[in-house]
Amino acid sequence: MSDTTLTIIPATPTIGAEVRGADLVNLNDAQFRQLSDALTAHQVIFLRDQPALSPTQQIALGRRFGPLHEHPAAPHLDGFPEVFVIHTTRESRIANGNGWHTDVSCDERPPLATLLQLHVLPESGGDTLFASTYAAYETLSKPLQELLCTLTATHASEHVYRGRYAERGVDDNGRVYPSSVHPVIRTHPDSGRRALYVNRAFTTKINELTNRESDALLEFLYAHIERPEFQVRFAWSKNALAIWDNRCTQHFALWDYWPSERKGHRVTVEGERPYFDPELDPNLDPVLGGTRAPARLRVSERL
Numbered sequence: 001m002s003d004t005t006l007t008i009i010p011a012t013p014t015i016g017a018e019v020r021g022a023d024l025v026n027l028n029d030a031q032f033r034q035l036s037d038a039l040t041a042h043q044v045i046f047l048r049d050q051p052a053l054s055p056t057q058q059i060a061l062g063r064r065f066g067p068l069h070e071h072p073a074a075p076h077l078d079g080f081p082e083v084f085v086i087h088t089t090r091e092s093r094i095a096n097g098n099g100w101h102t103d104v105s106c107d108e109r110p111p112l113a114t115l116l117q118l119h120v121l122p123e124s125g126g127d128t129l130f131a132s133t134y135a136a137y138e139t140l141s142k143p144l145q146e147l148l149c150t151l152t153a154t155h156a157s158e159h160v161y162r163g164r165y166a167e168r169g170v171d172d173n174g175r176v177y178p179s180s181v182h183p184v185i186r187t188h189p190d191s192g193r194r195a196l197y198v199n200r201a202f203t204t205k206i207n208e209l210t211n212r213e214s215d216a217l218l219e220f221l222y223a224h225i226e227r228p229e230f231q232v233r234f235a236w237s238k239n240a241l242a243i244w245d246n247r248c249t250q251h252f253a254l255w256d257y258w259p260s261e262r263k264g265h266r267v268t269v270e271g272e273r274p275y276f277d278p279e280l281d282p283n284l285d286p287v288l289g290g291t292r293a294p295a296r297l298r299v300s301e302r303l
């Protein structure tokens with residue numbers, strides 16, 4: 001086992017970092033803490049030049065972050081219900097994650113983190129984009145932030161899962177499609193920062209608004225989250241592993257490589273029930289006597 005410290009190289013000023021020097025199978029506790037702190041600080045981390053992890057090794061790594069989540073619908077590896085197989089071929093009708101989303105936000109306790117290793121890559125394409133939902137929240141005007149902090153949204157799944165993963169029984173055969181209500185702004189339990197928590201895949205309605213108001217506000221928020229200033233784009237290499245924090249990011253797996261194949265294993269860590277803590281607002285800087293600190297990131301109003 002190596003005692004060296006890991007090297008963390010930020011990928012953008014806002015989101016993402018590459019972690020170098022990690023032997024993922026033999027991380028000691030200090031190295032794991034560094035990895036976990038890097039995830040908290042950068043929201044998504046990338047590790048290249050890894051061996052292909054066995055299902056057992058990837059499960060063991062995932063469990064260091066917490067108990068594992070079993071996907072309500074997706075195909076899993078035989079004998080390993082915790083391992084979600086990501087696989088797109090010439091015959092695929094859909095590609096998993098091909099749209100902006102947060103993993104399984106329809107669950108009452110949506111996943112904390114996701115660890116994805118890709119073993120088979122197309123010659124080109126197949127990148128994954130990640131967006132910081134902290135940056136999205138922090139760059140909104142104060143009146144809109146204050147309104148959003150009072151709202152909740154419904155996250156449903158039937159429209160996503162019906163007929164999609166019939167082999168796992170999420171169809172009309174008695175399996176319930178998860179649906180939950182979450183705050184529109186959630187407090188991150190580790191960083192204390194606030195993140196926008198609505199996404200195009202699962203969020204169906206802001207509950208306190210009329211349908212038209214909800215549709216218009218959601219569309220604005222989605223477009224805001226998707227601004228390139230809040231993003232990092234990861235070009236995979238064979239056996240690279242990405243770990244993302246679902247509580248403060250969204251991602252989009254580009255399917256621009258048909259008819260090529262892309263394949264890997266995903267392990268997902270259980271999360272807590274999303275909550276909003278009105279007392280904890282890192283933008284209120286005590287040094288400035290409780291006035292709002294300047295936004296860390298400024299976005300242009302003119303597009």
Ligand code: SIN
Pocket residue numbers: 086096097098114116127128251252253266
């Ligand atoms: C996912 O949304 O879990 C898939 C991400 C990817 O395939 O890059």
